[in-house]
Amino acid sequence: MIGPKKLSEIKQELKEALAKEVRNPVEWLERQICELEKQKKATPASKEVFESLLRLFQKPKPKKRRKRRVART
């Protein structure tokens, strides 16, 4: 069961837990990714976990607004 905990709260608590443990979570995550890139045995899948955590700390890109086309008459 995925459980009733809301995703927004899971994300928030995850961010807070990392921020509590390491001074700069973004720097720490980037370091983990670099270290895994150097390791020959590391699989890309392992690296992707830290990349997804990094996305948690990045602001979502604003959605591009579509230009409205005016029909020619």
Added chain:
Amino acid sequence: MRWMAKRSPPRLSNAAIRARENRVARIAEQLGFVGQVEYRHVYSQSGGAQYGQAPSPEGDILIVYAEAFDRDSETDEFSLEAIIAHECGHQILVRHPRIARMVAGKISPMGEEVVASIVGALLCPPGPDRDNLEYKAIFELIAHGDESTAASRRVAILRGILGELL
């Protein structure tokens, strides 16, 4: 705070319920679920879906509840695909020959939830569903006492191993 379902789901037409049944069946098939798939228009305490193991994979059951659709319609909530992928993760955990052998008798109920989320993440294409199931796996470990850095590393290692087995 928990996702709180109202006392009962809204009334839907037979056509709308059939559309939900079809959507659930389509997603389960795409994610590789083997067995029976049901949609029940009731609220449960499960968060949205449940997997049930039968004597054989063909008898296994995936039940999706109304709150899965409520969550799917909310922003920053688990999508229906992610909810079903997590349950497919439970099936793989007990049905995949190598994974089932690896975890048989060695995994706690909490560990099962963690692995089901990681396997579910691997079943999803790269994108928000995959990310969200990984967050869920890490969160689960933290909620049970792991440090966040250790939990992240454990999930990264497990994802590497499971990714090679799948």
